[in-house]
Each structure stands twice: as structure tokens, then as C-alpha cells.
Amino acid sequence: MVGPAVKRETVAHLRAVMGLxxxxxxxxxxxxxxxxxxxxxxxxxxTLREKLRELANARRRFGYRRLFVLLRQEGERSGKNRIYRLYRGEGLTVRKRRARRRAVGTRATILAEAKPNARWVSGLRA
Structure with missing residues (x-):
């Protein structure tokens, strides 16, 4: 499959070289x-790429959909598919949040020592 741009060039070549x-x-x-x-x-x-980059840097947690809404409010008439294409073309992505640090290892229950007259705490309070 050859695209229309290549076909245009071929026709131009045939006309120039062969005089067709x-x-x-x-x-x-x-x-x-x-x-x-x-x-x-x-x-x-x-200009649209520059505006998109500027908004994305100002609002790092906004994806292309919310940036599209902001651009619409500023008067930009482009569709969201075009905004998405430019967003991806600029290499913009929503910054990932860092994961919370988890405790390392397994958690062990604290064992109460069994002895005479020891007080055992239960879930119910009197």
C-alpha cells in the first residue's frame, strides 16, 4: 500500500521527466x-503544542481530557482526538504518584503471657 503523498510525487515525476x-x-x-x-x-x-505543554507543566496531575477542557475554555476549537495526538506527540503523561512504603516482613501477633490473676483484655468493655 502506497499513500497518497507518494502517488502525488510519482505523478509529478512522470509529468516532469516524461512530459506526460x-x-x-x-x-x-x-x-x-x-x-x-x-x-x-x-x-x-x-502554538497549540506550546499552550498544551504550558498547561501540562502548570497542572501536572491533569491528563489530556482535562487539558482539553481548559483549552476549550480559552477558546481553542480543536477536538479531543487532535489534543490527544499532540499530547502524546509531546511525550506528556500524567505523573505517577509514588507508592506508599509498606512494612517489610510479616506481622506477628503479640502473645500475652499466661499466669495466675493475669488480666485478659477482650473486645467488649464492661
Missing amino acids: SERRACCIVAVDRTTVRYVAKRQADA
């Missing part, structure tokens, strides 16, 4: 002419 028409070159490569003429209109991600 666009129609004939597209027919040889088996690509639609509208695909060849397509020009991407994607917005620049640089």
Missing part, C-alpha cells in the same frame, strides 16, 4: 486526479 499530461500520469499510477490536486489545509500545531 496530468490525466495520463494519473491513469498510469492509478490515482484520482482530485487526489493529486489536493492541498492540505491543516493548521500549524506549534
Whole structure:
């Protein structure tokens, strides 16, 4: 499987080197002419990436969903899938909390010494 970008380059190559028409070159490569003429209109991600990084550093416990809400409140119109793609692309993740330290070893019950007139404490109080 070859992507549309490679097919565009192939058509451009055929037209430049062999002097073919666009129609004939597209027919040889088996690509639609509208695909060849397509020009991407994607917005620049640089400012959005910077804003996302800034918010993520300010609020380290926020994931991409909550950052998406904050960006929406600031007027950003991008969808959450795009925010997720940029979030992952920047290598951002929610910081993991450190685990609580556990006691090492097994716990042993304290044995009461059995002797005459010893007081045994029970769960019920009188």
C-alpha cells in the first residue's frame, strides 16, 4: 500500500521527466486526479503544542481530557482526538504518584503471657 503523498510525487515525476499530461500520469499510477490536486489545509500545531505543554507543566496531575477542557475554555476549537495526538506527540503523561512504603516482613501477633490473676483484655468493655 502506497499513500497518497507518494502517488502525488510519482505523478509529478512522470509529468516532469516524461512530459506526460496530468490525466495520463494519473491513469498510469492509478490515482484520482482530485487526489493529486489536493492541498492540505491543516493548521500549524506549534502554538497549540506550546499552550498544551504550558498547561501540562502548570497542572501536572491533569491528563489530556482535562487539558482539553481548559483549552476549550480559552477558546481553542480543536477536538479531543487532535489534543490527544499532540499530547502524546509531546511525550506528556500524567505523573505517577509514588507508592506508599509498606512494612517489610510479616506481622506477628503479640502473645500475652499466661499466669495466675493475669488480666485478659477482650473486645467488649464492661
